[in-house]
Amino acid sequence: MNEKDVKEKIKKEDVVYKNEETEPMMVKEAWTAYKMERIYTYEDYLNWPEDERVELIDGKIYNMSAPTEKHQRLLGDLYLRFGNYLHGKSCEVYISPFDVRIDLGLGKDSVVQPDLVVICDLEHLDEKGLNGPPTLIIEVLSPSNPNHDRVLKYNKYLSVGVKEYWIVDPRKEAIMVNLLKSGYYETTTYQKGDLIKVSVLENLTINVTDLFEGYKGKEIIEVEMAREEERDIANKLLEAERKSAEVEKIEMIKKLINLNIPIEQIAIVTNNDKDAIANFAKEISQKR
Numbered sequence: 001m002n003e004k005d006v007k008e009k010i011k012k013e014d015v016v017y018k019n020e021e022t023e024p025m026m027v028k029e030a031w032t033a034y035k036m037e038r039i040y041t042y043e044d045y046l047n048w049p050e051d052e053r054v055e056l057i058d059g060k061i062y063n064m065s066a067p068t069e070k071h072q073r074l075l076g077d078l079y080l081r082f083g084n085y086l087h088g089k090s091c092e093v094y095i096s097p098f099d100v101r102i103d104l105g106l107g108k109d110s111v112v113q114p115d116l117v118v119i120c121d122l123e124h125l126d127e128k129g130l131n132g133p134p135t136l137i138i139e140v141l142s143p144s145n146p147n148h149d150r151v152l153k154y155n156k157y158l159s160v161g162v163k164e165y166w167i168v169d170p171r172k173e174a175i176m177v178n179l180l181k182s183g184y185y186e187t188t189t190y191q192k193g194d195l196i197k198v199s200v201l202e203n204l205t206i207n208v209t210d211l212f213e214g215y216k217g218k219e220i221i222e223v224e225m226a227r228e229e230e231r232d233i234a235n236k237l238l239e240a241e242r243k244s245a246e247v248e249k250i251e252m253i254k255k256l257i258n259l260n261i262p263i264e265q266i267a268i269v270t271n272n273d274k275d276a277i278a279n280f281a282k283e284i285s286q287k288r
Helices: 003-012 027-037 042-046 069-086 147-160 208-212 216-224 228-243 246-258 263-270 274-287
Strands: 054-057 060-063 092-095 100-102 110-112 116-119 129-131 136-140 164-169 174-181 184-191 195-197 205-207
Touching (some): 054 147, 136 147
Parallel strands (some): 100 129, 136 164
């Protein structure tokens, strides 16, 4: 029985909808109760109204609230950092909306839309998203329903074997990193001043202070690079970084080095290792 059939049945029976524990309810309440009780499938999910953004977890439908500005800024920053690191490597990063299908056909279908996923088993990618658990998931907590990520999704991701699950708390400015060890999550909470070494990706470290204080490249452009020429070059460098335009990126780095911008500042803007920028500067100096 689909939504239309149920609503027609409720109307014909003059708002009578009962289960063993409740009295008759109004049509809207009846339909809400029906949705909560029913077990949905992946096919139901595919046919869900396009103007409603939902997730399907163990056969239950959950509405997704609109993200806040801070949520989107944090997510965008994380995507940029992971994307820069993974450029040219064997794993890939995706951000929501992106369907991750798990436990299909086992009686309790699940289709989730994590905020960010890193996928290293690329053979499970298809035109509809990912069929199976990703290697790493990051969720940024929603102020309206934090337990959706802390409890419901935590248990789901654990059950399907997600190796690394981050829960980013914008309000507390903290990140809870859950690492899969012997069937359980080993949890460590990181705060400003800490560095997070990504367990499933070699040599990628996230500075928690940088993440919560905003994208450092922007601060450098506005404050530390005060001259108009420097700001213009830094803006072009940031744009090249976002587009992964390597040739343009190298040219902008050369210009900043020639303007005697400190190597530490260039390294932050490009999200690169300071030693790598120093070696590049040395090569430029030798060619002069």
